[in-house]
Amino acid sequence: MVALYEEPEKPNRAATPENPEIELLRLELAEMKEKYEAIVEENKKLKTKLAQYEPPQEEKRAE
Template identity: 80%
Template sequence: MAHYKATDSKCQQFRRYLEKSGVLDTLTKVLVALYEEPEKPNNALDFLKHHLGTATPENPEIELLRLELAEMKEKYEAIVEENKKLKTKLAQYEPSQEEKRAE
């Protein structure tokens, strides 16, 4: 009987931990969203994974990294475009293959 009470106490502690950390609220919200879906998805587990991923609050550091990535992509595209222009310009001043052979 003592083993049962120890296990019950651990379960209660774990439940309080889940409540304090917001896990139970988040799971409840996602399950309610699944319940309220007019057309149930074929794969309920994928639905849960997708909605749990969006239910977590955004880390400000992640948002900063996303902005930095977008900025770097823009810079990259600009550099690629500049490189193309410079190659075209350079090709105008380099002797053609035929001229090189004649020399």
């Protein structure tokens, strides 16, 4: 497919953020991702622990 127009090359702003807020947001995002991963891991552990106390799914349906 032929483009009807050429897009000008966009400057790579990732290498040099112009606004200090951008860097703060990146740091905050990295922190949030770490917290999210920790919560996902904790959730898996808690689900495993909970499964020990709940009856299997087959028994629940039979009732």
